[in-house]
Structure formats: structure tokens, C-alpha cells
Amino acid sequence: MxxxxxxxxxxxxxxxxxxxxxxxxxxxxxxxxxxxxxxxxxxxxxxxxxxxxxxxxxxxxxxxTANWTPPTSSRAFLTFEYDTPAAVDATYAELVAAGVTGLQEPYDAPWGMRYATVADPSGNGVDLYATLA
Structure with missing residues (x-):
């Protein structure tokens, strides 16, 4: 410690x-x-x-950072919380329509959230979620 x-x-x-x-x-x-x-x-x-x-x-x-090279895949995800599951669906659809790579279409996760994942332009993972009612 x-x-x-x-x-x-x-x-x-x-x-x-x-x-x-x-x-x-x-x-x-x-x-x-x-x-x-x-x-x-x-x-x-x-x-x-x-x-x-x-x-x-x-x-x-x-x-x-000396000797730093870009990773070949994302190992960290920035996560955004939304007020409603519909907002997750709408945001995912807007991003994909704008050419953003969708990694996981919105779905109802077993832990009680509407969840989706996209990649930022550099391939970093970005999660979108809202608590299910």
C-alpha cells in the first residue's frame, strides 16, 4: 500500500x-x-x-513517453450515461449514420441497462448506457 x-x-x-x-x-x-x-x-x-x-x-x-507505440486495440472504454434507453438507441443510430463504427448494437443487458458500444475515430471504445425501468 x-x-x-x-x-x-x-x-x-x-x-x-x-x-x-x-x-x-x-x-x-x-x-x-x-x-x-x-x-x-x-x-x-x-x-x-x-x-x-x-x-x-x-x-x-x-x-x-519514451518508446511508446499506439496499441493495436482498445483496452479502456469511456462510458456515457443517458437518461433513457431510447436516448441510447437514438445516439447509437445518429453516430452510426454519421459514419462512426458501431461495435455493439443497443441491447438490454442482464445487469439492468440498455447498452451499446461504438469506436471513436482512433478505435477507442465508447460505451453508451441507460438504466432499464
Missing amino acids: PTTSATVKIIDIVVSDLGAAIEFYRRLGLEFERDQYMPDDHAGCDLPNGLHLMLDTDEARSKI
């Missing part, structure tokens, strides 16, 4: 195309601001409760 404590403040998603990622996440209600010092490689978005979501390009990440 660590002797000091830390607080999670930032989630960083690595993307191959910053503009495409910003547009994709805008469709899900997030507004990113490009960094004034690295406008082509880094953007951030403040979330509730002091959490900050960042987008970094592959190139930016390789400057931060």
Missing part, C-alpha cells in the same frame, strides 16, 4: 486525428479546447467534479 495518496484528476485518451476526435466527442456533448501551445496535438475538456479529459495525438504521446 502506498504511503502517500493521490487523486485522479485527468483521463488522457490518445488519438490519431485530433480534429476527428474533437468532432466525435462533440457529438456526445463534450466541448474540447485546443491547447494554445500544441493546437494540433493536444486538447482538454473540463468535466464535473473537477475531472479533466484530455486528447493527445500519437505524436504528442510519443514525446511524453
Whole structure:
């Protein structure tokens, strides 16, 4: 057990195309601001409760982490909660109609949620869900 404590403040998603990622996440209600010092490689978005979501390009990440290479598949999923199952269905349909890759069509999961999954433009998994009535 660590002797000091830390607080999670930032989630960083690595993307191959910053503009495409910003547009994709805008469709899900997030507004990113490009960094004034690295406008082509880094953007951030403040979330509730002091959490900050960042987008970094592959190139930016390789400057931060020595010997870093992009993964071949997603290992983390950003998850968005919706008020109703119908909103999950509608959002999934809108995203797929806009050319987003659907990974799992909406379905009623056995744990009591309407669930669907899409991929952001870099292949990162994004879940959409709502609690079933």
C-alpha cells in the first residue's frame, strides 16, 4: 500500500486525428479546447467534479513517453450515461449514420441497462448506457 495518496484528476485518451476526435466527442456533448501551445496535438475538456479529459495525438504521446507505440486495440472504454434507453438507441443510430463504427448494437443487458458500444475515430471504445425501468 502506498504511503502517500493521490487523486485522479485527468483521463488522457490518445488519438490519431485530433480534429476527428474533437468532432466525435462533440457529438456526445463534450466541448474540447485546443491547447494554445500544441493546437494540433493536444486538447482538454473540463468535466464535473473537477475531472479533466484530455486528447493527445500519437505524436504528442510519443514525446511524453519514451518508446511508446499506439496499441493495436482498445483496452479502456469511456462510458456515457443517458437518461433513457431510447436516448441510447437514438445516439447509437445518429453516430452510426454519421459514419462512426458501431461495435455493439443497443441491447438490454442482464445487469439492468440498455447498452451499446461504438469506436471513436482512433478505435477507442465508447460505451453508451441507460438504466432499464
